[in-house]
Amino acid sequence: MIKLSHKYSLVFLLSFAVLFSSAQEEVREYTNAGENHHCLKCHGQSFYTFYNDWTELDVRKIMPQEYYVDTVMFYSASHWDFKCTDCHTEDYQTFPHDGELRMEFLNTCVDCHGGDEDWEHFKFEDIEEDFNASVHSPETLPNFSCWSCHDPHSYKLDYRNTEDLISTISKNNDACMKCHNQESHMRLHTDEPFKDLATSHEFLPNQRAHYNKVRCIECHGDLDGEALVAHKILPAEESVKNCKECHSKNSLLMASLYKFQSQENRKKFGFYNASILNESYVIGASKNYILNVFTIVVFALSILAILTHAIILRISKKKNHGK
Amino acid sequence: MANRLYLYPIWLRIWHMINALLFLALIVTGLSMQYSPVENPLIEFQTAIAVHNIAGILIIAAYIIFMVTNFSSSNKKYYVMKKKGLMDRLMKQSRYYAYGMFKGESTPFPVTEDEKFNPLQKLSYVGVIYILLPILMITGLALLYPEFIVHKVFGLNGTMLTALLHMFMGFLLTLFLLIHLYFASLSKKKFANFKSMITGWHEH
Numbered sequence A: 001m002i003k004l005s006h007k008y009s010l011v012f013l014l015s016f017a018v019l020f021s022s023a024q025e026e027v028r029e030y031t032n033a034g035e036n037h038h039c040l041k042c043h044g045q046s047f048y049t050f051y052n053d054w055t056e057l058d059v060r061k062i063m064p065q066e067y068y069v070d071t072v073m074f075y076s077a078s079h080w081d082f083k084c085t086d087c088h089t090e091d092y093q094t095f096p097h098d099g100e101l102r103m104e105f106l107n108t109c110v111d112c113h114g115g116d117e118d119w120e121h122f123k124f125e126d127i128e129e130d131f132n133a134s135v136h137s138p139e140t141l142p143n144f145s146c147w148s149c150h151d152p153h154s155y156k157l158d159y160r161n162t163e164d165l166i167s168t169i170s171k172n173n174d175a176c177m178k179c180h181n182q183e184s185h186m187r188l189h190t191d192e193p194f195k196d197l198a199t200s201h202e203f204l205p206n207q208r209a210h211y212n213k214v215r216c217i218e219c220h221g222d223l224d225g226e227a228l229v230a231h232k233i234l235p236a237e238e239s240v241k242n243c244k245e246c247h248s249k250n251s252l253l254m255a256s257l258y259k260f261q262s263q264e265n266r267k268k269f270g271f272y273n274a275s276i277l278n279e280s281y282v283i284g285a286s287k288n289y290i291l292n293v294f295t296i297v298v299f300a301l302s303i304l305a306i307l308t309h310a311i312i313l314r315i316s317k318k319k320n321h322g323k
Numbered sequence B: 001m002a003n004r005l006y007l008y009p010i011w012l013r014i015w016h017m018i019n020a021l022l023f024l025a026l027i028v029t030g031l032s033m034q035y036s037p038v039e040n041p042l043i044e045f046q047t048a049i050a051v052h053n054i055a056g057i058l059i060i061a062a063y064i065i066f067m068v069t070n071f072s073s074s075n076k077k078y079y080v081m082k083k084k085g086l087m088d089r090l091m092k093q094s095r096y097y098a099y100g101m102f103k104g105e106s107t108p109f110p111v112t113e114d115e116k117f118n119p120l121q122k123l124s125y126v127g128v129i130y131i132l133l134p135i136l137m138i139t140g141l142a143l144l145y146p147e148f149i150v151h152k153v154f155g156l157n158g159t160m161l162t163a164l165l166h167m168f169m170g171f172l173l174t175l176f177l178l179i180h181l182y183f184a185s186l187s188k189k190k191f192a193n194f195k196s197m198i199t200g201w202h203e204h
């Protein structure tokens, strides 16, 4: 009975995955779904069952959150057509898993994507170089890897082909917040005292508005890098603190967050930085040329009119006096 | 002293003084935020934002106090526009400013206990107090709490429209201030009107 219900839940979940992905892509064929189901029937649920040889009973146990793999996310991720055992060793087929398996070697992005023409446009090598020079470099934080931000079971290419920038920003920032807003995660990497974001960014008003409309890397990334997404995260003291970097006519946002859009329609309805306007209103960056000219002209004319009035009044007063 | 009228009670003068100072602070910081260059801002962006926010909240508080006091005092009668003959009165006053004044004519609407504003003055004060200032304040508050702003209005960015309206009201009010100052200076005796706004007494 239990087996059967698992099958149904798989069909159910997969049809969800198809629904989610078919919006943008052709219908996918999940060639490995059957095999992965063997792992996901445990890792894809909040509990798992196994047959205890010693007591000769079926046992139901809680699956620790840390070992949970979201099925829908997995099948809509960039690596959706993977078998679990493409990355993990086949030995995981057996349960209980052998204790030594936790020492398995896991490939990094560059192990698979490096030196490959098909992936050249992503500039994996440049990204690795930037990563190694960043504050998160494996030299300073040995437990850190590409996987620390790119969740192996849900990472999905987003910014490059986004149509909803706000949701992309939120997903990108979540990747940073997962650690920087959560002490328990930071503890995996460092013994330094935890500093929460709200206090370290006290200088920034409307913090929520900023985190919703710009990515952390706008201020923390080295924007001179080769890759589309900055991967060289600079130390705190080298980060952008000058508000005018964004809140001005030549806003850095045009070179980072709006890199794609900025090439087209630079000026729309007479707006500078028009592409920002679709998503945000940035004080100082979103200026209207026509409105600027209009206000200056009206002001100048008013002052001129007042001056003329004042001069005529002076002259006429003298005249009236003379009479 | 039959030709002295007590027209500007103390609460009105205090409001007016506070309002004028806050408004000047808002103009300067607003312009600095939006237009000053990156290299040498008129006022440091962060300071400008902070001052602008605080002054904005204070001016709203002052406005609410003004409205309540004005409505519960006899001063409210000066802010009632009578439709009948309005056009005529406006034309008469405009003619005076554009022509009669130069001829040495006396004003068509002398200041009295019942009517301290001339028709043009009244129109501009009513417009400023009941229309322009409220819109400026509401849009300003909305920008302070952008989560309440409709995200898209006919496909356009709601915050942007709010900000444009805010700036446009700021522009109109600055224009008002310019004209206000000039006409306040047009008294027989030098600075008589400015003195009135300090002592409360209008002198003919």
Ligand code: HEM
Residues within 6 Å of the ligand: B007, B008, B012, B016, B019, B020, B023, B075, B078, B121, B125, B128, B129, B133, B173, B177, B180, B181, B184, B193, B194, B195, B196, B197
């Ligand atoms: C430096 C700035 C200012 C100066 C020197 C100034 C000066 C004056 C003077 C001399 C008067 C009395 C003469 C008259 O009734 O016309 C007056 C009245 C008035 N002013 Fe101003 N003003 C300033 C700013 C403002 C601002 C920013 C506002 C509104 C946004 C404003 C609104 C008014 C109103 C509503 C009255 C009539 C008050 C009443 O009698 O009920 N003023 N001002």
